Amino acid sequence: MTDVADLPDDLPAVRTALIEWYEADHREFPWRETTDPYPILVSEIMSQQTQLGRVEEAWAAFLDTWPTVAALAEADRADVVGFWTDHSLGYNNRAKYLHESARQIVEEFDGEWPTSPEGLQELMGVGPYTANAVASFAFDNGDAVVDTNVKRVLYRAFDVPDDDGVFEATASELLPAGESRVWNNAIMELGGVACGKTPRCDEAGCPWRAWCHAYEVGDFTAPDVPTQPSFEGSRRQFRGRVVRTLGEYDELALDDLGPRIRVDYAPDGEYGREWLRGLVDDLADDGLLAVRADGDSSERDADGDERVLVSLRR
Known part of the structure; x- marks a missing residue:
């Protein structure tokens, strides 16, 4: 069994602090306002290679063109790929996979979406991360999401070693049971707003400052952040x-x-x-x-x- 990093004794307080911070104020993206798995899957596929600010416009236009999974399944694949290219959304294979996934939902699953990460991975081109994100945000039935932002947060806050297994085990330990939707949104928001490559601990009111190892010692390096000289006295x-x-x-x-x-x-x-x-x-x-x-x-x-x-x- 993979080791879990040392976490604060009062985990309920840690969890409550993050969720309350997120619910009090967070970036408003339209896919956060729905539990429909189809627009959530579209947003996840688009955001793999595109900044969220640019995804919003493309996501809205995509859903205007193909508002339901059935509409996408009936579309000409060339039109879907052409849309992807016109909006500079990265590799065209992602458009092909998204179109094929829609056909699977309609033709193989009779319009019924799998609700678990394992079931969603049966869809073409949907890997573990995307499947877990859709399960979390659409069905509140996911595991802990571990992306680059989440790794940075855990590395800094709880001194988690740079090891994928330990990151995943620690993230799972932190996840409140049955609350994957709000929790995964919240910890990803923390990494995107307060704990980016350039941290904004005080400006963003980071809810984990009281427990954060990096905040205590003033070292904000992370797996995706090169070592920087101390600002104090520099x-x-x-x-x-x-x-x-x-x-x-x-x-x-x-x-x-x-x-x-x-x-x-x-x-x-x-x-x-x-x-x-x-x-x-x-x-x-x-x-x-x-x-x-x-x-x-x-x-x-x-x-x-x-x-x-x-x-x-x-």
């Missing part, structure tokens, strides 16, 4: 401070800017004038700052060198 952090500080002033000399962005600034120290000039020059190269020498010969820095003045480029 050049990125101080570049941002330079820009914010200069937003409050028309112009500052280096020695006046330094203490405002770093408390241990010392003109001749490790984090002094040379270090700061490097940051400033980088920002100037990026077109964000203007750097000029002070034309007033009476104005010199502590070493008697000509002062350098810095301002935002507006």
